[in-house]
Amino acid sequence: MSLEVARERIDWARRHMPVLAALREKLEASRPFDGILIGICLHIEPKTAVLCSVLRAGGAELAITGSPGTTQDDVADTLASEGISVYGRAQDDAAAHAANIDKVMSHRPNMLLDNGADLAAIALERGVSILGGTEETTTGANRLREDLAGDVTFPILVINDSPLKAIVENQHGVGQTIVEGFMRTTNLLIPRRRFVVVGYGWCGRGVARYLKSFGGDVCAVELDAIRALEAALDGFAVRELEEALPWGDVFITVTGRPGILRREHFDTMRDGAILANAGHFSWEIELGELEPLAAGDGIERLELPNGNTLYRLARGEMLNLAGGGGNPVETMDLGLALQTMSLTRIARGAKDLIAGPQPVPDDINREVARRMLAALRA
Protein backbone atom coordinates (compact mmCIF):
# COMPACT_ATOMS: atom_id res chain seq x y z
CA MET A 1 0.00 0.00 0.00
CA SER A 2 1.19 3.51 -0.75
CA LEU A 3 2.15 6.13 1.81
CA GLU A 4 -0.86 8.14 0.69
CA VAL A 5 -3.23 5.30 1.60
CA ALA A 6 -1.43 4.79 4.93
CA ARG A 7 -1.82 8.51 5.71
CA GLU A 8 -5.56 8.24 4.99
CA ARG A 9 -5.81 5.26 7.34
CA ILE A 10 -3.92 7.19 10.04
CA ASP A 11 -6.28 10.17 9.54
CA TRP A 12 -9.28 7.85 9.87
CA ALA A 13 -7.92 6.63 13.23
CA ARG A 14 -7.15 10.21 14.34
CA ARG A 15 -10.74 11.31 13.66
CA HIS A 16 -11.97 8.64 16.07
CA MET A 17 -9.48 9.37 18.87
CA PRO A 18 -10.96 12.45 20.58
CA VAL A 19 -9.31 11.82 23.96
CA LEU A 20 -5.83 11.82 22.42
CA ALA A 21 -6.71 14.90 20.34
CA ALA A 22 -7.53 16.84 23.51
CA LEU A 23 -4.31 15.67 25.20
CA ARG A 24 -2.34 16.74 22.15
CA GLU A 25 -3.49 20.34 22.61
CA LYS A 26 -2.34 20.28 26.24
CA LEU A 27 1.05 18.78 25.35
CA GLU A 28 1.65 21.26 22.55
CA ALA A 29 1.32 24.04 25.10
CA SER A 30 3.29 22.42 27.95
CA ARG A 31 6.02 20.45 26.02
CA PRO A 32 6.76 17.92 28.84
CA PHE A 33 9.02 15.82 26.58
CA ASP A 34 11.42 18.52 25.39
CA GLY A 35 14.92 16.99 25.33
CA ILE A 36 13.59 13.45 25.92
CA LEU A 37 13.96 10.47 23.58
CA ILE A 38 11.29 7.80 24.12
CA GLY A 39 12.13 4.24 23.03
CA ILE A 40 8.90 2.55 21.95
CA CYS A 41 7.92 -1.07 21.40
CA LEU A 42 4.29 -1.10 20.28
CA HIS A 43 2.30 -2.51 17.35
CA ILE A 44 3.15 -0.37 14.33
CA GLU A 45 -0.29 0.44 12.97
CA PRO A 46 -2.41 3.59 12.45
CA LYS A 47 -3.46 4.13 16.09
CA THR A 48 0.17 3.97 17.23
CA ALA A 49 1.03 6.48 14.50
CA VAL A 50 -1.51 8.88 16.04
CA LEU A 51 0.11 8.38 19.46
CA CYS A 52 3.55 9.11 17.96
CA SER A 53 2.33 12.43 16.57
CA VAL A 54 0.91 13.37 20.00
CA LEU A 55 4.17 12.56 21.81
CA ARG A 56 6.13 14.54 19.24
CA ALA A 57 3.77 17.49 19.70
CA GLY A 58 4.84 17.31 23.35
CA GLY A 59 8.50 17.63 22.34
CA ALA A 60 9.62 13.95 22.30
CA GLU A 61 12.06 12.36 19.91
CA LEU A 62 11.08 8.77 19.11
CA ALA A 63 12.71 5.44 18.18
CA ILE A 64 10.15 2.69 17.66
CA THR A 65 9.80 -1.01 16.89
CA GLY A 66 6.72 -3.23 16.78
CA SER A 67 5.90 -6.72 17.98
CA PRO A 68 6.58 -9.80 15.81
CA GLY A 69 3.84 -10.33 13.21
CA THR A 70 1.87 -7.14 13.82
CA THR A 71 3.82 -4.44 11.96
CA GLN A 72 2.06 -2.75 9.04
CA ASP A 73 4.84 -1.88 6.60
CA ASP A 74 3.07 1.10 5.04
CA VAL A 75 2.57 2.67 8.47
CA ALA A 76 6.22 1.99 9.35
CA ASP A 77 7.26 3.71 6.10
CA THR A 78 4.99 6.68 6.85
CA LEU A 79 6.49 7.15 10.32
CA ALA A 80 10.01 6.90 8.87
CA SER A 81 9.12 9.51 6.22
CA GLU A 82 8.18 11.86 9.08
CA GLY A 83 11.64 11.57 10.65
CA ILE A 84 10.94 8.92 13.31
CA SER A 85 13.54 6.12 13.68
CA VAL A 86 11.50 2.98 12.86
CA TYR A 87 12.67 -0.63 13.02
CA GLY A 88 10.33 -3.44 12.04
CA ARG A 89 8.66 -5.19 9.10
CA ALA A 90 5.55 -7.33 8.88
CA GLN A 91 7.51 -10.54 8.39
CA ASP A 92 9.85 -10.09 11.37
CA ASP A 93 10.38 -13.24 13.40
CA ALA A 94 11.66 -13.48 16.98
CA ALA A 95 15.31 -13.02 15.91
CA ALA A 96 14.51 -9.94 13.80
CA HIS A 97 12.48 -8.56 16.69
CA ALA A 98 15.42 -8.97 19.09
CA ALA A 99 17.64 -7.09 16.61
CA ASN A 100 15.03 -4.31 16.36
CA ILE A 101 14.93 -3.95 20.15
CA ASP A 102 18.69 -3.57 20.06
CA LYS A 103 18.44 -0.83 17.43
CA VAL A 104 15.91 1.11 19.49
CA MET A 105 18.19 0.85 22.54
CA SER A 106 21.13 2.10 20.45
CA HIS A 107 19.39 5.54 20.48
CA ARG A 108 19.97 5.61 24.25
CA PRO A 109 16.36 6.44 25.18
CA ASN A 110 15.60 8.42 28.36
CA MET A 111 12.15 6.89 28.71
CA LEU A 112 10.49 3.65 27.53
CA LEU A 113 7.03 2.80 26.25
CA ASP A 114 7.19 -0.98 26.32
CA ASN A 115 5.00 -3.88 25.24
CA GLY A 116 6.12 -7.24 26.62
CA ALA A 117 9.01 -5.77 28.70
CA ASP A 118 11.46 -6.34 25.83
CA LEU A 119 13.03 -2.87 26.06
CA ALA A 120 13.05 -2.81 29.86
CA ALA A 121 14.79 -6.21 30.04
CA ILE A 122 17.64 -5.02 27.79
CA ALA A 123 17.91 -1.65 29.55
CA LEU A 124 18.28 -3.44 32.90
CA GLU A 125 20.71 -6.03 31.54
CA ARG A 126 22.95 -3.26 30.16
CA GLY A 127 22.52 -0.85 33.06
CA VAL A 128 21.15 1.91 30.79
CA SER A 129 20.01 4.94 32.80
CA ILE A 130 16.26 5.36 32.28
CA LEU A 131 14.05 8.03 33.83
CA GLY A 132 11.02 5.75 33.78
CA GLY A 133 8.60 4.04 31.47
CA THR A 134 5.29 2.36 30.84
CA GLU A 135 4.35 -1.25 30.13
CA GLU A 136 1.34 -1.90 27.93
CA THR A 137 0.42 -5.52 28.43
CA THR A 138 -0.22 -8.45 30.78
CA THR A 139 2.72 -10.47 29.50
CA GLY A 140 5.16 -7.61 30.13
CA ALA A 141 3.72 -6.99 33.59
CA ASN A 142 4.18 -10.69 34.40
CA ARG A 143 7.83 -10.53 33.28
CA LEU A 144 8.51 -7.43 35.36
CA ARG A 145 6.94 -8.99 38.45
CA GLU A 146 8.34 -12.51 38.02
CA ASP A 147 11.58 -12.89 35.97
CA LEU A 148 12.74 -9.30 36.68
CA ALA A 149 11.27 -8.99 40.18
CA GLY A 150 13.42 -6.76 42.42
CA ASP A 151 15.72 -5.79 39.53
CA VAL A 152 13.77 -2.87 38.06
CA THR A 153 15.63 0.31 38.98
CA PHE A 154 13.23 2.89 37.49
CA PRO A 155 9.46 3.44 37.77
CA ILE A 156 7.30 1.59 35.25
CA LEU A 157 3.61 2.46 35.18
CA VAL A 158 1.77 -0.68 34.09
CA ILE A 159 -1.04 0.40 31.78
CA ASN A 160 -2.44 -3.12 31.93
CA ASP A 161 -3.11 -2.70 35.67
CA SER A 162 -5.62 0.02 34.89
CA PRO A 163 -9.19 -1.21 35.39
CA LEU A 164 -10.10 0.98 32.44
CA LYS A 165 -7.75 -0.78 30.05
CA ALA A 166 -8.95 -4.17 31.26
CA ILE A 167 -12.60 -3.35 30.70
CA VAL A 168 -12.41 -1.29 27.55
CA GLU A 169 -9.49 -2.75 25.62
CA ASN A 170 -8.84 -6.28 26.88
CA GLN A 171 -12.48 -7.26 27.25
CA HIS A 172 -14.39 -5.33 24.60
CA GLY A 173 -11.60 -4.48 22.18
CA VAL A 174 -9.98 -7.92 22.05
CA GLY A 175 -13.37 -9.65 22.28
CA GLN A 176 -14.76 -7.94 19.21
CA THR A 177 -11.60 -8.04 17.11
CA ILE A 178 -10.65 -11.67 17.73
CA VAL A 179 -14.04 -12.61 16.31
CA GLU A 180 -13.40 -10.23 13.40
CA GLY A 181 -9.91 -11.72 12.84
CA PHE A 182 -11.34 -15.25 12.85
CA MET A 183 -14.03 -14.35 10.33
CA ARG A 184 -11.65 -12.46 8.03
CA THR A 185 -8.95 -15.14 8.09
CA THR A 186 -11.15 -18.22 7.73
CA ASN A 187 -14.29 -16.94 5.94
CA LEU A 188 -16.20 -19.42 8.14
CA LEU A 189 -19.49 -19.18 9.98
CA ILE A 190 -19.52 -18.78 13.78
CA PRO A 191 -23.00 -20.06 14.76
CA ARG A 192 -22.91 -23.65 16.06
CA ARG A 193 -19.14 -23.91 15.68
CA ARG A 194 -17.47 -25.24 18.85
CA PHE A 195 -14.93 -22.80 20.31
CA VAL A 196 -12.58 -23.57 23.21
CA VAL A 197 -11.27 -20.38 24.84
CA VAL A 198 -8.25 -21.22 26.99
CA GLY A 199 -7.87 -18.55 29.70
CA TYR A 200 -10.94 -16.71 31.05
CA GLY A 201 -9.16 -13.53 32.11
CA TRP A 202 -9.92 -10.03 30.87
CA CYS A 203 -9.29 -10.82 27.22
CA GLY A 204 -10.61 -14.38 27.37
CA ARG A 205 -13.97 -13.41 28.81
CA GLY A 206 -14.34 -10.81 26.06
CA VAL A 207 -13.47 -13.37 23.37
CA ALA A 208 -15.88 -15.93 24.85
CA ARG A 209 -18.75 -13.44 25.20
CA TYR A 210 -18.40 -11.97 21.70
CA LEU A 211 -18.19 -15.47 20.14
CA LYS A 212 -21.29 -16.48 22.05
CA SER A 213 -23.15 -13.37 20.92
CA PHE A 214 -22.45 -14.43 17.31
CA GLY A 215 -23.99 -17.84 18.01
CA GLY A 216 -20.80 -19.81 18.69
CA ASP A 217 -20.92 -22.81 21.00
CA VAL A 218 -18.22 -21.78 23.49
CA CYS A 219 -16.49 -23.56 26.36
CA ALA A 220 -13.87 -22.10 28.69
CA VAL A 221 -10.73 -23.73 30.08
CA GLU A 222 -9.43 -21.82 33.11
CA LEU A 223 -7.00 -22.77 35.92
CA ASP A 224 -8.13 -20.13 38.41
CA ALA A 225 -11.14 -21.36 40.40
CA ILE A 226 -12.74 -17.91 40.79
CA ARG A 227 -12.53 -17.09 37.10
CA ALA A 228 -13.72 -20.60 36.20
CA LEU A 229 -16.76 -20.04 38.41
CA GLU A 230 -17.38 -16.68 36.73
CA ALA A 231 -17.25 -18.39 33.32
CA ALA A 232 -19.81 -20.95 34.49
CA LEU A 233 -22.14 -18.23 35.82
CA ASP A 234 -21.72 -16.33 32.53
CA GLY A 235 -23.29 -19.37 30.87
CA PHE A 236 -20.23 -21.19 29.51
CA ALA A 237 -19.39 -24.84 29.91
CA VAL A 238 -16.13 -25.02 31.89
CA ARG A 239 -13.95 -27.96 30.94
CA GLU A 240 -10.49 -29.34 31.69
CA LEU A 241 -8.27 -28.96 28.64
CA GLU A 242 -8.08 -32.75 28.15
CA GLU A 243 -11.88 -32.92 28.02
CA ALA A 244 -12.14 -30.01 25.60
CA LEU A 245 -9.52 -31.37 23.14
CA PRO A 246 -11.77 -33.90 21.33
CA TRP A 247 -14.78 -31.55 21.56
CA GLY A 248 -13.56 -28.29 20.01
CA ASP A 249 -13.54 -27.16 16.39
CA VAL A 250 -11.52 -24.03 17.18
CA PHE A 251 -9.04 -23.43 20.04
CA ILE A 252 -8.15 -19.87 21.04
CA THR A 253 -5.38 -19.42 23.62
CA VAL A 254 -5.43 -16.22 25.66
CA THR A 255 -3.45 -16.85 28.84
CA GLY A 256 -0.21 -14.89 28.36
CA ARG A 257 1.69 -18.08 29.31
CA PRO A 258 3.89 -20.35 27.12
CA GLY A 259 3.15 -23.90 25.98
CA ILE A 260 -0.62 -23.92 26.56
CA LEU A 261 -1.34 -26.10 23.51
CA ARG A 262 1.48 -28.54 22.83
CA ARG A 263 2.31 -31.40 20.51
CA GLU A 264 0.90 -34.00 22.92
CA HIS A 265 -2.50 -32.26 22.83
CA PHE A 266 -2.82 -32.34 19.05
CA ASP A 267 -3.39 -36.10 18.63
CA THR A 268 -6.68 -36.00 20.52
CA MET A 269 -8.09 -33.05 18.58
CA ARG A 270 -10.59 -33.54 15.77
CA ASP A 271 -9.38 -33.75 12.18
CA GLY A 272 -9.52 -30.18 10.80
CA ALA A 273 -9.38 -28.43 14.19
CA ILE A 274 -8.24 -24.80 14.03
CA LEU A 275 -5.65 -23.26 16.40
CA ALA A 276 -5.46 -19.54 17.05
CA ASN A 277 -3.90 -17.28 19.66
CA ALA A 278 -4.98 -13.98 21.19
CA GLY A 279 -2.21 -13.77 23.83
CA HIS A 280 0.77 -11.49 23.43
CA PHE A 281 3.31 -14.06 22.22
CA SER A 282 2.85 -16.93 19.75
CA TRP A 283 4.52 -19.19 22.34
CA GLU A 284 1.06 -20.21 23.67
CA ILE A 285 0.83 -22.75 20.82
CA GLU A 286 3.95 -24.93 20.63
CA LEU A 287 4.25 -26.94 17.43
CA GLY A 288 7.16 -29.15 18.50
CA GLU A 289 8.61 -30.91 15.47
CA LEU A 290 5.66 -30.11 13.19
CA GLU A 291 6.46 -27.99 10.12
CA PRO A 292 3.60 -25.65 9.19
CA LEU A 293 2.70 -25.66 5.48
CA ALA A 294 1.07 -22.65 3.80
CA ALA A 295 -2.64 -23.28 3.26
CA GLY A 296 -4.01 -19.84 2.33
CA ASP A 297 -3.67 -16.25 3.42
CA GLY A 298 -3.01 -16.39 7.16
CA ILE A 299 -3.72 -20.13 7.38
CA GLU A 300 -1.16 -22.93 7.80
CA ARG A 301 -1.67 -26.67 7.65
CA LEU A 302 -0.17 -29.08 10.20
CA GLU A 303 -0.05 -32.72 9.09
CA LEU A 304 -0.06 -35.11 12.07
CA PRO A 305 1.47 -38.61 12.00
CA ASN A 306 -2.01 -40.00 12.87
CA GLY A 307 -3.30 -38.78 9.48
CA ASN A 308 -5.25 -35.82 10.86
CA THR A 309 -4.75 -32.25 9.68
CA LEU A 310 -4.86 -29.20 11.96
CA TYR A 311 -4.84 -25.56 10.89
CA ARG A 312 -3.02 -22.67 12.56
CA LEU A 313 -4.14 -19.07 12.00
CA ALA A 314 -1.87 -16.01 11.67
CA ARG A 315 1.30 -18.04 12.47
CA GLY A 316 0.06 -18.20 16.06
CA GLU A 317 0.53 -14.44 16.46
CA MET A 318 -2.29 -12.33 17.94
CA LEU A 319 -5.16 -13.03 15.57
CA ASN A 320 -6.80 -9.62 15.96
CA LEU A 321 -3.61 -7.80 14.96
CA ALA A 322 -1.94 -10.22 12.56
CA GLY A 323 -5.27 -11.22 10.95
CA GLY A 324 -7.22 -7.97 11.23
CA GLY A 325 -7.07 -4.28 12.02
CA GLY A 326 -6.20 -4.65 15.72
CA ASN A 327 -8.27 -3.36 18.61
CA PRO A 328 -11.06 -0.90 17.76
CA VAL A 329 -9.90 2.69 17.40
CA GLU A 330 -11.94 4.01 20.34
CA THR A 331 -10.55 1.39 22.74
CA MET A 332 -7.02 2.35 21.75
CA ASP A 333 -7.86 6.04 22.12
CA LEU A 334 -8.40 5.20 25.77
CA GLY A 335 -5.35 2.92 26.13
CA LEU A 336 -3.02 5.36 24.38
CA ALA A 337 -4.42 8.28 26.40
CA LEU A 338 -3.44 6.32 29.52
CA GLN A 339 0.01 5.88 27.96
CA THR A 340 0.33 9.59 27.17
CA MET A 341 -0.72 10.78 30.62
CA SER A 342 1.47 8.18 32.33
CA LEU A 343 4.53 9.17 30.28
CA THR A 344 3.81 12.83 31.05
CA ARG A 345 3.62 12.03 34.78
CA ILE A 346 7.03 10.34 34.58
CA ALA A 347 8.61 13.16 32.54
CA ARG A 348 7.34 15.71 35.05
CA GLY A 349 7.94 13.83 38.30
CA ALA A 350 9.77 10.50 38.05
CA LYS A 351 11.48 11.26 41.37
CA ASP A 352 8.10 11.17 43.14
CA LEU A 353 7.50 7.60 41.97
CA ILE A 354 9.03 4.45 43.47
CA ALA A 355 11.22 2.15 41.34
CA GLY A 356 9.63 -0.93 39.79
CA PRO A 357 6.32 -1.86 38.17
CA GLN A 358 3.30 -0.07 39.64
CA PRO A 359 -0.28 0.73 38.65
CA VAL A 360 -1.33 3.83 36.74
CA PRO A 361 -2.19 6.52 39.38
CA ASP A 362 -5.89 6.62 40.08
CA ASP A 363 -6.33 10.29 39.15
CA ILE A 364 -5.11 9.45 35.62
CA ASN A 365 -7.62 6.57 35.32
CA ARG A 366 -10.44 8.83 36.43
CA GLU A 367 -9.53 11.69 34.12
CA VAL A 368 -9.29 9.37 31.09
CA ALA A 369 -12.59 7.68 32.03
CA ARG A 370 -14.33 11.08 32.28
CA ARG A 371 -12.89 12.17 28.95
CA MET A 372 -13.94 8.95 27.18
CA LEU A 373 -17.42 9.06 28.64
CA ALA A 374 -17.81 12.65 27.47
CA ALA A 375 -16.61 11.63 23.99
CA LEU A 376 -19.09 8.72 23.85
CA ARG A 377 -21.93 11.05 24.82
CA ALA A 378 -20.92 13.73 22.33
Ligand SMILES: NC(=O)c1ccc[n+]([C@@H]2O[C@H](COP(=O)([O-])OP(=O)(O)OC[C@H]3O[C@@H](n4cnc5c(N)ncnc54)[C@H](O)[C@@H]3O)[C@@H](O)[C@H]2O)c1
Ligand atom coordinates in the same frame (compact mmCIF):
# COMPACT_ATOMS: atom_id res chain seq x y z
N1 LIG B 1 -4.57 -9.57 21.32
C1 LIG B 1 -4.54 -8.38 21.88
O1 LIG B 1 -4.81 -7.35 21.28
C2 LIG B 1 -4.22 -8.30 23.34
C3 LIG B 1 -4.60 -7.16 24.09
C4 LIG B 1 -4.35 -7.14 25.47
C5 LIG B 1 -3.68 -8.21 26.07
N2 LIG B 1 -3.28 -9.28 25.29
C6 LIG B 1 -2.60 -10.44 25.85
O2 LIG B 1 -3.57 -11.44 26.16
C7 LIG B 1 -3.04 -12.30 27.19
C8 LIG B 1 -4.07 -12.40 28.32
O3 LIG B 1 -4.29 -11.11 28.89
P1 LIG B 1 -5.41 -10.87 30.02
O4 LIG B 1 -5.41 -9.40 30.27
O5 LIG B 1 -6.64 -11.58 29.66
O6 LIG B 1 -4.69 -11.60 31.25
P2 LIG B 1 -5.38 -12.20 32.56
O7 LIG B 1 -4.28 -12.42 33.51
O8 LIG B 1 -6.56 -11.35 32.96
O9 LIG B 1 -5.97 -13.61 32.07
C9 LIG B 1 -5.20 -14.73 31.77
C10 LIG B 1 -5.99 -15.93 32.29
O10 LIG B 1 -5.38 -17.13 31.82
C11 LIG B 1 -5.48 -18.08 32.86
N3 LIG B 1 -4.49 -19.14 32.64
C12 LIG B 1 -3.13 -19.09 32.80
N4 LIG B 1 -2.58 -20.28 32.47
C13 LIG B 1 -3.60 -21.08 32.08
C14 LIG B 1 -3.68 -22.42 31.63
N5 LIG B 1 -2.58 -23.17 31.49
N6 LIG B 1 -4.88 -22.93 31.32
C15 LIG B 1 -6.01 -22.18 31.46
N7 LIG B 1 -6.00 -20.91 31.89
C16 LIG B 1 -4.82 -20.35 32.19
C17 LIG B 1 -5.23 -17.28 34.13
O11 LIG B 1 -5.71 -17.96 35.26
C18 LIG B 1 -6.03 -16.01 33.81
O12 LIG B 1 -7.36 -16.08 34.28
C19 LIG B 1 -1.71 -11.68 27.59
O13 LIG B 1 -0.68 -12.28 26.87
C20 LIG B 1 -1.85 -10.24 27.13
O14 LIG B 1 -0.60 -9.64 26.95
C21 LIG B 1 -3.58 -9.35 23.97
